[in-house]
Amino acid sequence: MTAVDVRSLSVELGGRSILRDVSLNVPSGGWLGLIGPNGAGKTTILRAIAGLVPSHGELLIGDARGHALRPRERARLVAIVAQRPSLPAAMNVADYVLLGRSPYIRYFDTETRSDMDAAARALERLDIGEFADRALGTLSGGEQQRVVLARALAQATPVLLLDEGTAALDVGSQQHVLEIVSELRDEHGITVISAMHDLTLAAQYADEVVLVAGGRVVETGIPEVVIREDLVRSAYGAEVRITRDEDGIIVSPVRARRRSRSAT
């Protein structure tokens, strides 16, 4: 079954075309990695799926038509972890995670026992139960990332969108977060779409990747097919060497040879 089906999606902002004719498809429980250079449109694709920017085209989330969903209905299907989530410094972790229950609370209502339980389980699941009373401003980057994930988990959506920050986390924390997401996917059958910068990690975690450049989809497929030296060169303008081992492919940057400089 398809969890997210996007066909010919386009986004215009302020008269500028940001996305053109983007199509992608993720099966339920799958992990789709969005790769591409900065400004390619990865974030906009995620925001369009989450309904945070107006878009044209077809957008199916499960069997619901994305454009017809009301904000609260959509928020029960899709959770998004922003690139730089705003974390009110004085708010404590428990309250923040509880905000993930908002789609289940009617306008003038307040949280119920089951919302509390869901938030508590999310905290427990991400091993941050002991932080429950801490203010967000006192946490480290890695801890904050887990808190944001806990909020998304409390939202209990079948689809999780991850917009990975450029270089916010060290390699260990990055790996840790991706491992958690991977485990959550296994446990709950969550479908993941993530914008990723590190091509090696993208190849390791995603079932399929979509290479985006200039607001268009350049190539879609399994990582071994899409992450190729020629495609990376033309999309990123980068020289890379791609090697394979038993864990998958490894993308390492290499220095451009001197001949290009001596030629001028």
Next chain:
Amino acid sequence: MAVAELRERLSAVPLRPARLRIGWLSAGVACLIVAALVGVFIGPVGINPAQALRKLVGLLPFVPDTSHLSAQHEAILMQLRLPRVVLAGIVGATLAISGAAYQGAFRNPLADPYLLGAAAGAGLGATVAIAYTPAGVGSNIVPMASFAGALLAVALAYAVGRASGPGRTATTLVLAGIAVMSFFTAVQTFLLQRRADQIREVYGWILGRLATVGWSDVFLVLPYVAVGIATIMAHRRLLDVLALGDDEAEAVGVPARRVRLIVVVAASLSTAAVVAVSGLIGFVGLIVPHVVRLVAGTSYRVILPLSLCFGAAFLILADLLGRTVISPAELPIGVITAFFGAPFFALVLRTSRKML
């Protein structure tokens, strides 16, 4: 499955989310009651507090009035002091909760109820009413004129802020408010320059006063204030969600822009109503919510109800000082709120280790 679920439930940490603790609510209500009683008991004419208290208790339904006040004292108590204390309470509560609502809606700790030009609009309205109407008419229509001016200014700020396109943010709106405020203030200054003889009267209004009130003023503002405050209170959870910013609030299904519009309209309406009868009393809307935030918590479920109580108590006491310190003359209440409020706030700011 059931066992796993049960185990999960048992192992889950008990959450202690930010809620209004009963202790703080009791403190707020107690503070308000004490301030109101002191405000009623103290004044230039000495009225026996015990008798006054009996009179007040006698106002409660099904309680017999056992007081023995002279007719004159009873009139002073019932027609002068009580309405004044009640109005001071309403004005203080409204300014404080509106300030908190603005701070939440704009995610800006510097916001106060006058942010979108309500004060400048009310000032212009009052100026026109005082300086440009035939003598004797002016003072009667000042409340109406300042109410209309305040609403006009806020509406204009909103219209200008909206016109800036789909990329508008809370900041755009604040900037629009500043533009409207400058414009209205300029017009007001120009009008005043041409009627120099009335500057004193307009200035007196601007500094705020609760001097000439009776029950009529209370009944005048009550409908607006009741609707406004009830609306703001009903949005207390959603104001907490707004702390995430518009984008992330929308991502959890909360229509951030609509919530902001409703809250701002409610706060502006009630602010315009109280400004119309009390003039421009500064400081309360900015400081009271922050003191509450520093001592009791940063959730709007805590800030809103406590700002209501402490704002009312603060203004009742400020008014008490204003009318007793240089009695029988009166100090403008706006001077008192700033003179005592500012050092107190500095003290709280210094002693608190919480983050704003």
